[in-house]
Structure formats: C-alpha cells, structure tokens
Amino acid sequence: MNTPPLYRQLANHYLDAIRSGTLKTGERLPSIRLMMEKHAVSLSTAVQVCRELEDHGVLEARPRSGNYIRQPDTAPGPKPIAHPPALESGVYVGIHEKVSSVLKASQRATVKVNFASAYCAPQLYPLKTLQDNMIKALRLDQHLFDTTSSTCGNSALRNVLARRMLTVKTNLTAERIVITHGATEAINLALRAVTRPGDTVAVESPTFYGLLQILESLNLRVLEVPASTHAGIHLPALEHLLQGPELIKALIVMPNLHNPLGSIMPDTHKARLVKLCAEHDTVLIEDDTYGDLVDTEQPLSTLKHWDRTDNVIYCASLNKTLAPGLRLGWISAGKWHDRVEMLKHTQTRGCEKLSQLAVSAFMGTPSYERYLRRLRKTLTQQREQMSGAIMRYFPEGTRVTHPQGGTLLWVELPARHSSMGLFHDALSLGIQISPGDIFSNAKRFTNFVRIGCGAPYSPRIDEALQTLGRLLKSQS
Template identity: 85%
Template sequence: MNTTPLYRQLANHYLDAIRSGTLKTGERFPSIRLMMEKHAVSLSTAVQVCRELEDYGVLEARPRSGNYIRQPDKPQKTSPIALVQPLDTGVYVGIHEQVSSVLKASQRALIKVNFASAYCAPELYPLKTLQDNMVKSLRHDSCLYGVAGSTNGNSALRSLLARRALTTKANLTAERIVITNGATEAINLALRAVTQPGDTVAVESPTFYGLLQILESLNLRVLEVPASAHTGINLNALQLLLQGPEKIKAMIVIPNLQNPLGSIMPDANKARLVKLCAEHDTVLIEDDTYGDLVDTEQPLSTLKHWDRSDNVIYCASLNKTLAPGMRLGWISAGRWHERVEMLKHTQSRGCEALSQLAVSAFMKTPSYERYLRRLRKTLTQQRQQMSEAITRHFPIGTSVTHPQGGTLLWVELPRRHSSMAFFHEALKVGIQISPGDIFSNAKRFNHFVRIGCGAPYSPKIDEAVQTLGRILKNQG
C-alpha cells in the first residue's frame, strides 16, 4: 500500500511532468477545479498539491489568472519519492546504439545550423499549393474524416504514381501499389514480406543508417557489399558473396543518388544486378527515395525496369521531393503484393486521406513537373556552393563527392581525423553533421562525414562551414 499522502503523490506526479518537460515554464497549470474533477480529490487536496509545488519553487500563483509553471530560482527540494528514471528508449545492439547516441546528442544540443538533414529547406517545397489543395479537398468532401480510407491508399494517387513510373521505364500498376508511411514503412513491409528473423540481407556499404536500423529491428543479419561514389555497388564483390556459403535472402539497393554516396548506377550495372539477384534467388528491394532529384531532365531508369522475373520490390517516397511532413511513400511489391497488403493492414491500416488527395491534385497538373525542374536547379546550385565552400575551408587532403543530384555530399577527411570527434566538437557550437561511423557496421567510414545541402546557401551557412574547417584544423 502506498503510505505517501495523496497530495504528495499528485505533487510528485506533476513534478515529474515539469522535469520531463511535458509541462513547460510559462504554461498554465491545471486549475483546482480540473484537478478535483480529473483526480477525484477534494478541494483541500487540490490546494495542497499547488502549495507543495509552490514550495518546490516550480509554481507561481498569478492574481485572477491562475497558477503557472515557473523556473525554480532556488535549488529544488528533493522529491519525497524517488522520481521515475526516464525510460531507456530501447535496448540497442550494433548500429542502433551508435545511431541512437548520435541522434540523442543532437537532440540535446542547441542546433543553429543543421547539415545532417537530407531534406530540402521547407521554403523549397510547394507548401502553399498543398495547403490550398487540402482546403479544397475538405470543402469538396466534408465527410472525409468520417470514413476510413482503403489499406492501399487513394486510387487516384496510385494511378498517378504508376503513370509517372512509366517515364523511369518501370511498369507499375495502380492496383499493385500500396501507399505507405514513407519509404521507411515500405522497406519494413518489403523485408517482412520476404524474410524471417535470422535471415541475411545484403546492403551497400556505406548505406543510409536508417536501413541498418530497420534490419536490426527485424532481427536480420546484415552483409555489407562495398560501393563506390561513381557506379554504386561493386557487382564483382556481390557476385562472390552470392556464390558463397551464406544464403542472402534479400538485398536492399539505392540505385539512384545513393545515400550517402550520391552514386547513380549505370544502366548496364542495374541490368546485371537484377539478373544476378534473380539467378541466386535473392529478392531485390529497390529504394528509390531520391531518383526524382537527379539534375538532368531525363529521368533515371529504375531497377524495376530491368526486372523480367518479378523479383524486384520497388519502394519510393515523396518525403524528400515534395513534403516531408506528409510522410507519404509507396511500395510496388509485384508477386508479394497480397502479402504486403495484408502486412500493411495488420500493421497500421491505410494512410491518412487528406494529404494523398492534396498531392494527387498537384501531381496531375503540369505545375508538378515545373516545380521539380525548379527544385533540381536549386539543388544543383546549393550543392555546388557547398562543395566550393568545403574545398575552401576544410584542410588540405579533404575530398568531396560530386553527385549528379540530390541534397547530399559525402566528405572524406584527411585520415587522422575522427568523424565522431568532429561531430561532437561541431555540436558544441550548434552545428550538426552526420558522422560516417553510422553508415556502416564495419568501422570503415570513421573519417567521413555526410553534409546536407538542402538549404539555400547563405552567409550563415558559409560561416558554419568556416567554423567546421577551423574545428578540423584545430583537431589536426
């Protein structure tokens, strides 16, 4: 039985909320009446709770206005009951631990300039058009939120995606597309459809750390295949691995504007990769998150285009190209479609309808292509400016990739530099970068960093690049 008086238990409850930031300085504290109602306590208990919190220095009463959370100006009394320790976000092994520690350190820091993001700056996205489309959609169908959408997603959007895929020479059908919560959900679904825990899945090395996290969270074993910034995955190395003793159940490849390398696989390599995987009965999961951000007007071909045996699962996303906040992605799983549909249904049901309507209304107009054309030009320029600034400010011996699209640069530091030490030093002055260590389980990239160029180049960014250069020179 809990012998702590009720008012103290409640005071501790709110104290925890204040300490964890759920209730913030300056916010109004729940009224006495609300506390009596919600916690079924008497007037005197509710008043005592407030007194106790005032005593801790975290609550102030403002005449005729109520109680407000305040910053304590004296050391706080120790809580009579030990506060609940913040829950660990999970038990991580391998890359999870490293990625989580990097993400946590970044969350704790006061970030002034973020070079760790792969997104474009918000002002580069067509937000006004999308908002207008949302309003129109709601006006047109005021009952929209009263009905649950289909598991597969909006059929008009699926048709538009299938039609657009034709330009990348992939043949997708609207009936076999499932709209997902970003590429992340699409890849999760693909892996769950074709693997069992304990199976081995191959990835490029380096690769997007989010993929390594997904594999780990699904208890899959990871095999890393070397990749280059010029032509992507090394097919000879892959062939040797496929012929080796370990069965590779699936392989995830980012053929176009690979993250972090920025490589685009030549068509001949795409064709060979698809053939190799089919011959070895290895399911090929294509992650085409960045394809639409290529500099050229000519769309890039997809692996799906070369797929003759329905062995490629195509995953893509609008989160980099159109609207990160909408979290829209999609999957075309071919012969695994029914299984993916079932998994999506059991996992999360269909995606929210309004954003799909807003996107399809935009995508069916010529403005969409015009918007993408503009975005590509802007990114080309931003990457160019960033690349020149890095060359100017970073130490001699630094090398930078020159991707033909996208938002990312992969920077190799002179060997004596540790990217993790660089990451922590940069964070201290409010600059966030992605250390190479998190892009692989093998410790091969600990002198690389990934720099995002999604924001328009500005004096503030230039100053931040200069600061990064200074940090590196001091470290050297």
C-alpha cells in the first residue's frame, strides 16, 4: 500500500484531533512557522497541510490573525481541486523551451477542435460594430495614416477607460494611462520599470505560461507561491516569504478570474495583500485581463481600489472581451508612470490609432455594457455544458473548477494520468489542449489540463471531449 505524502499524514493528524474534540471550533491552529518547528517540516509542507484542512472545510484563514478551526460544512459537494505546494525560488531556465515546444507542435498540427484557446468564438464578439466604427473613423479623419500616434495612446480611449474604472471604485486619471499592445506589453513595461536582471519576482502557482516566458526573457529570478481555486494566492505563505532573507522586488497576481485557476480573491484578501506588499516594499502588479467577464451583479473591486501608497501597477487587456485581433491593452503605473511612458516610447512607440478610435466609440456607449451582459450569460452556459461533459466522459476521479465567469476550466486528472501525454495523443487527432506542465516551472501540474470554453457547445465539441475521455482511459 502506498504511504500518503507527509502533508496528508499531518492533515489527517489534525483532522483526527478535530473529530475527537481535542481541537474545538473557534480555536486557533498552530501557525505555519510553529507547525514547521513542531513537525520539522518545510514551508511547502506546512502550507499544504493548511490547504488540505481548508479543502475539508474545517479551517478558516483570518487576515492578520491566523488559521482557526471552523464547523465543517454539512452539505455534501465535490471536493475542491487540490494543488501541490510550490515555493522554491530559482532562475527560470527552460520554461520558454517547454512552452515553445508545445506551441510549435500545435502550430504544425492540423487542429480541428481547439480547447487551448482562452478567447471566445468569433461570432460572440461585436466585430460588425467595430468594423463600422473603423469605417466611420476613416471617413471623419483623412489623416489617420499619415500622422504618428501619441506614446500614451488616444485620449478618447483613455478617458473611456478611466470612467469605466469608476464602476469598480477605482479612481484613475486618463493622463496616467498608457495604451499598450495587449496585457503582455503592459506587464513587460511594468517589470522593466521596477526590476533589474537578477531580481526576484513572485508569481502565483500555477500561473499563465506567457508570464513565465516574460520573466525568463528578462532574466528575473522567480518565486512560485501556491494559489487555490477559491481564494487565489495563499497569503500566509506569501507573508512568510516576504519576511524571509530573499528580497521580493515585485509580485504579479491575477485577482479576478485567475488564469488558469478561475479563482476570485475575496475583498479581505485583496486589502491584506495590498497592505502586505506596501509594508515590505514589494511592487504589486495586477493583471485584470478577465475582470469584465465575471458573473456578478456588482463589478468586483480591483487591487488598485485598496491601494493607499501608489504601490499597485494596474494592467488590463481588451483582447479577451472585445476582439483578439485588436491587441489593445493598457497600464496605469502610478508613481512609475513617467518611466513606463519612456520605456513604451523606446520599445514600441504608440499603438496605431484606428483600432483605438473604433473601440472608444463603442465602449463609450450603453451598448457596450449590454454586450458584456449577453457575453457573460453565454459563457456561463458554455462552461456548464463543458463541465458536465468532462465529468461524463473523463475517468472517475476527475475534478473540474467552477469559475464565476470567463472562458477557462482547470481540470485535475487522476494522478496516474499525464497531461503532456494527453496533449500529444489528442493533437495527433486534431484536438488541442493546454497541458498543466506549462503553467509552472516545476513538475507539479503534470496531471492537470486547461480547457477553453469560448466556443458554443456543439456535436463536434461533444465528440472531441468523448475522444479525450477515451484517450485518458487508455492511459490507465
């Protein structure tokens, strides 16, 4: 019989203590530091013990206070996806090669069904409206193509973006916004503004593979901090690391609809995270690419909303919500604005004006919000259909996230299955997925896959999911 991993043995030890009454509801669990000393375990193991207890519904993390025993939920439900600990630091050597090999294999293949995309299907985007706005802009300004654009971007678009931020209780001035070539350039600019080669940058684990490529290309050291599907980055682990000997120059997080987890960080966690980073002089870079796709009546707050020291750099993108081909994003860099503006001018100059005019004309009308409501409703239905099919066709023991918005599902396969093996087998049949291996520099997500739900459910998609299920069962 296989021996359970150490973190699970310790979690069972505390579960037995709770069930027997030795530890009672409302009592405080030993801190992570004390648990490390008491059981002679690593930080990674101590963090995973707490997460295992959270998954059993018996532990509650209270900001600035610690972990407390709570009454477990009585309603039955699926066990949340569990993620292994990830806390080692090191130079990111090889992640670009790993990601590139996956992307190149996909480009060479004939893909019939693409589950690797984070975009919506073309028919879900307002393409006709954007095209009409472009034609109108060309008619109104005969000199669009014979004049250069501002480094910071079109003023009308920056004004629209600043006004929209008011709905999430975030005050940004248009003058402090820089339009970029998507969120990728925005994050590149943020990192170049606040770090130097060799600095340490913390990221959530897992995280978007494109971010890992950026970090390696800038020769930055990377610290992976575990994140969960229900609350995002693990704050006690981060706090412990911030107090450690290694200076963390910046932290990059995706608090609203994390890619790939789909997690949404609670407001209490957001406020605490912003304060923690300010206290330790760690620049907080917020990636809000998916924020507009969240299924809530009221917009979610940003980390920037809780910022009192101008320590948060806000980055966002319009590619996922409007049209991938536009490649429009933006950054509000706070006290680093002047440096970001100069870096933008040095690297790529201003973004072309035509797409900015077309987007600002649409986003400045009530039609944009109506479009977003329709899109969110459609995506909710697609995620539910995809999730149901995965549970029907994939092997027993498969677990799937249930995000409150967006186009992505994070799927945990039974431990014996290989997501990279599934990637290659599926690609040979014209089906593309994103293997979990590329969302971390370590081999911690080898049995995870990211599945995109941006296309309306169809017999073709259903058949492709059945095929994935058969391939997985053949691995057993």
